[in-house]
Amino acid sequence: MTEGVDTQTGEKNENSPDNELRTGGDRRRRVLPPLRYLIAGGRRRAVRRLEDSHRIVLLDRYSPKLFAAILGILCLSLLDAVLTLYLVEHGSTELNPIMDYFLRKGPLIFTVAKYVLTCIAVIIFLVLANSVVPRSNFRAKKLFPYALLAFGAVIVWELILIFFLATRV
Numbered sequence: 001m002t003e004g005v006d007t008q009t010g011e012k013n014e015n016s017p018d019n020e021l022r023t024g025g026d027r028r029r030r031v032l033p034p035l036r037y038l039i040a041g042g043r044r045r046a047v048r049r050l051e052d053s054h055r056i057v058l059l060d061r062y063s064p065k066l067f068a069a070i071l072g073i074l075c076l077s078l079l080d081a082v083l084t085l086y087l088v089e090h091g092s093t094e095l096n097p098i099m100d101y102f103l104r105k106g107p108l109i110f111t112v113a114k115y116v117l118t119c120i121a122v123i124i125f126l127v128l129a130n131s132v133v134p135r136s137n138f139r140a141k142k143l144f145p146y147a148l149l150a151f152g153a154v155i156v157w158e159l160i161l162i163f164f165l166a167t168r169v
Contacts, residue, residue, distance in 0.1 A: 062126070062129070066126075066129065066141060066144060069144035069145060069147075069148055070122055070126070070144070072148050072151075073118065073122055073144070073147050073148055073151060074115070074118060074119065074122065076148070076151035076152065076154075076155055077114060077115060077118040077151060078111070078114075078115060079155055080114070080151060080154055080155060080158065081110065081111045081114045081115070082111075083155065083158040083159070083162065084099075084103075084110075084158065085107050085110065085111070086162065087158060087161055087162065087165070088103060090165050091165075092161065098117075099113070099114060102114070125140060125141075125143055125144065125147070128140040129141035129144075
């Protein structure tokens, strides 16, 4: 049997690999999108193929909700740093040993370290946002609201502590 030739009619099969109209390699094999899509904005908003849903895929565009969640996390992280500095200045202690290390280096180092570490975590979550946990339908992008909730709870706790500090004096 000759590949690409219909055995009954003897004509070339249009769907055969011999008549392939594509040139170059498979674009889906790339891990990172082309730089022009990252700068000018790409078109990929969601994972479209079933085979791609089981691997890490970087998208060019993300939803406005995800952007708002990221912005909220970063703003709450900075607010947490400011409130932590205020509480430490008034006699509280930092319980997180990593952040305590940076706090001993100075308030600017502490704030920058807190922001950079939060940014790294957000970037990792963003890269893995469309990844599916094996044997489940859970996507990592569902963690963003929980991170917002956790930061919100920390901020509320710090505000309660500040209130108690203010009423104690």
